[in-house]
Amino acid sequence: MAAARGGFSSRLGFILAAAGSAVGLGNIWGFPTQTASNGGAAFVLVYLVLAFCLAYPAFMAELLIGRYGQANAVTSLQKMSRQAWQKRFAFMVGFGGIICAALILSFYGIIAGWMMSYAVEPFAKMIGMQQVSEWVITQGIARNVLFSALFMFLTVSIIRSGVEDGIEKWSKRLMPMLIALLVLLIIYVMTLEGASEGLDAYLNPDLSKIFEPDLLVSALGQAFFSLSLGTSVMIIYGSYIGKRENLVSLGAQVTLIDVSIAFLAGLLIIPSMYVAQAQGVAIFAADGSLISGPSMVFSVLPTLFEGMGAMGLFVGFAFFILMSIAALTSSISMLEGPVSYVVERHDIERTKATTGIGFLIFLMSTIIVLNLDFMLDFVATLATEYGQPIIAMLCCIFVGWIWQRSELLEEIKQGNEQVENSLFWKIWPWYTKFVCPVAIAMVFIHSL
């Protein structure tokens, strides 16, 4: 069956695809933004702790559900259920995750479209198309619809080709490019005046801020978004991996890559802000905090690139291409969630399902574009602040309370016979059963 429904052909393929899903605008934009607005290095520290202590265990729960079920999120969760109410609950959780992925894609596609339009701008300038270069970076319905359509087209084209020829092949191409671009940009920015001051702000924590509740909530939300939790995505990626692989170590490697790239992105963006300051750009808001959010990426950084003259055109182009690539390896995973469900449960051909669902999500993006001020924030909050934590928590409850213990342990052992001697074996099962759901619920309730 595994062969008929496709799967990753190698460990590297899985690692790059799962890391591709995890590494996205959340890492390269969200993480530095949150760092800037939450007191710099204190946020980085809390984020690291939460990513490994709460997000990684929840991430493992989703991967294990998928690998056990060898199917889309709903079918996988239902395979673990014995009673009728459990099967209904499984449907709610699995389908909820799929809807969550679709909602995220509907707004993520718009923002990714902006990244692409900002990559076109320096290019248009270079070839002397002044008017085009201005149009692509001016907010407007036509520009937003055009670029989100373009981004969705790319996403659909990859997913239509399936797991190995689409997701795996493109993750293997795009992820190394992304890492190389990121490192090159960091090296370049470090040579500029002001960078060391930025490094200082990024790496020296103000320890008094560490236990601020808002900081905790933001850091946990960021960690869950970054590992793509609560969206059925990691269940489906887990289902494409063979029983002979050591999932515990693969999961840890993906988490490590995700966290490291967020950290590297901060190393690029926060010092870039201080470089901009050295060139006379205002980087602090009226209340004294570092400018964050959209104006950081779409105003401060472009001003910095402009100040670099001809070189700035290349740097700006590279930066926004980096953003677009990161977004694309994530968006394909968001589309795979709903597509795998429709293909497997409703027996619809993959290419048709992909085009149909891609089109529906694009329509949703268009509705958001038409009501941008209100809907972008609304959909993003609904999906990432409510949907993701609730569904991730329910997945932990599923693993801890509904999945038969012996089957769970058997699944952990697959591909990893020595696991019985490890800390993971001793701690993770009860940790996921008790600590994760309670901790996620506490943070969630606080955020209300």
Ligand code: PHE
């Ligand atoms: N993890 C991705 C990022 O950091 C976003 C994402 C969320 C991807 C949910 C898939 C599912 O940008």
